[in-house]
Amino acid sequence: MCRQCELKPVIVLSNNTKGLCKSCFLKYFERKFNRTISQFKLIEPNQKIGVAISGGKDSLSLLYLLNRIKDRKRFRIEALLIDEGIKGYRDKTIKDAKRFCRELKVKLTIVSYRNEFGYTLDQMLKKLKIKPCSICGVFRRYLLNKYSRRLKFDKLATGHNLDDEVQTILMNQFRSNQEISARLGPITGIKDDSKFVRRIKPFYLITEKETTTYAYLKNFNIPFCECPNNTQAYRIEVRNFINNFEQKYPGTKHSIINSFLEILPSLKEKYRNYEEIKYCSQCKEPSSKETCQACELRSKLN
Amino acid sequence: MVKVFIERKNKKINVDAKDIDGLIKKLSINKEEVIIVKNNELTPRNEKLKDSDEVKFLSVISGG
Numbered sequence: 001m002c003r004q005c006e007l008k009p010v011i012v013l014s015n016n017t018k019g020l021c022k023s024c025f026l027k028y029f030e031r032k033f034n035r036t037i038s039q040f041k042l043i044e045p046n047q048k049i050g051v052a053i054s055g056g057k058d059s060l061s062l063l064y065l066l067n068r069i070k071d072r073k074r075f076r077i078e079a080l081l082i083d084e085g086i087k088g089y090r091d092k093t094i095k096d097a098k099r100f101c102r103e104l105k106v107k108l109t110i111v112s113y114r115n116e117f118g119y120t121l122d123q124m125l126k127k128l129k130i131k132p133c134s135i136c137g138v139f140r141r142y143l144l145n146k147y148s149r150r151l152k153f154d155k156l157a158t159g160h161n162l163d164d165e166v167q168t169i170l171m172n173q174f175r176s177n178q179e180i181s182a183r184l185g186p187i188t189g190i191k192d193d194s195k196f197v198r199r200i201k202p203f204y205l206i207t208e209k210e211t212t213t214y215a216y217l218k219n220f221n222i223p224f225c226e227c228p229n230n231t232q233a234y235r236i237e238v239r240n241f242i243n244n245f246e247q248k249y250p251g252t253k254h255s256i257i258n259s260f261l262e263i264l265p266s267l268k269e270k271y272r273n274y275e276e277i278k279y280c281s282q283c284k285e286p287s288s289k290e291t292c293q294a295c296e297l298r299s300k301l302n
Numbered sequence: 303m304v305k306v307f308i309e310r311k312n313k314k315i316n317v318d319a320k321d322i323d324g325l326i327k328k329l330s331i332n333k334e335e336v337i338i339v340k341n342n343e344l345t346p347r348n349e350k351l352k353d354s355d356e357v358k359f360l361s362v363i364s365g366g
Contacts, residue, residue, distance in 0.1 A: 012346045209362045224361045243335055247334050
């Protein structure tokens with residue numbers, strides 16, 4: 001029974017053996033979302049927050065919740081969606097994103113690879129012999145930052161949840177990528193830069209099982225849709241490993257996040273002056289090299 | 303036979319199972335990766351199943 005009111009539970013929390021009924025779970029979820037924002041100071045009054053949406057359950061739940069608290073917390077929101085041009089996938093999720101933004105009366109800007117780079121991702125894959133996720137990762141990050149700045153967002157909120165973060169932490173650990181781990185956390189990045197819009201993750205402490213349960217109970221009616229190019233074999237293996245471990249030893253994911261949060265300030269401090277932020281010689285966007293990865297890919301395309 | 307829908311595979315099948323745990327084992331589903339809906343109610347714990355029951359396994363994994 002529910003640990004608070006003895007009704008039938010809808011979820012058993014992974015770090016707790018007791019369940020929560022619908023009403024107690026919704027309260028728990030929203031409290032955790034609010035607490036994450038205040039604990040990590042993700043949003044300040046009068047800020048304009050961009051919300052990166054894909055049309056999936058996590059980003060649309062995030063948009064719904066930010067929209068609900070924006071007046072009380074005195075900030076503004078706008079949605080931003082990157083249309084990679086993936087037939088049978090993104091065209092479907094865009095419909096849900098548009099419907100959702102219309103219902104919530106939130107302004108939505110859609111930026112497409114086709115308009116920006118001349119080709120859809122489907123067309124790029126025919127021209128380049130590179131894994132789809134490698135192209136997508138570079139171009140999506142590039143456009144999210146460029147348009148966050150153009151739309152004058154103070155921060156960009158993403159639907160990344162606890163599971164996403166735990167997977168990335170372990171992947172970086174297994175590959176000894178400490179510097180990349182230093183950029184993680186509820187607020188991404190190591191230091192402020194006028195050309196770099198920092199990302200915030202209000203679902204940082206919420207599992208994907210919880211976000212799915214929330215979207216289901218709120219009747220958001222977002223069908224599951226999987227990218228046909230999902231080739232992140234390494235991430236999938238790490239995800240399976242963590243989920244098997246969590247099933248055997250409940251609470252593992254929370255322990256990983258909690259210990260990571262303890263060492264994160266030292267990591268950020270260590271890498272603060274490790275590498276200067278440079279600007280791409282061609283597009284002037286922030287880059288770690290003379291020419292940014294997006295411009296390198298663009299030259300291969302043309 | 304229990305009517306089963308696996309969202310991630312978009313697959314509907316009939317399975318012989320006495321309870322949810324038995325069904326999960328039979329289908330090799332990791333409980334961490336789904337939420338379970340039995341007769342339109344979220345069912346987080348093991349429950350007995352009867353012939354007319356409908357069980358949906360909804361994927362919690364992001365699509366990409």
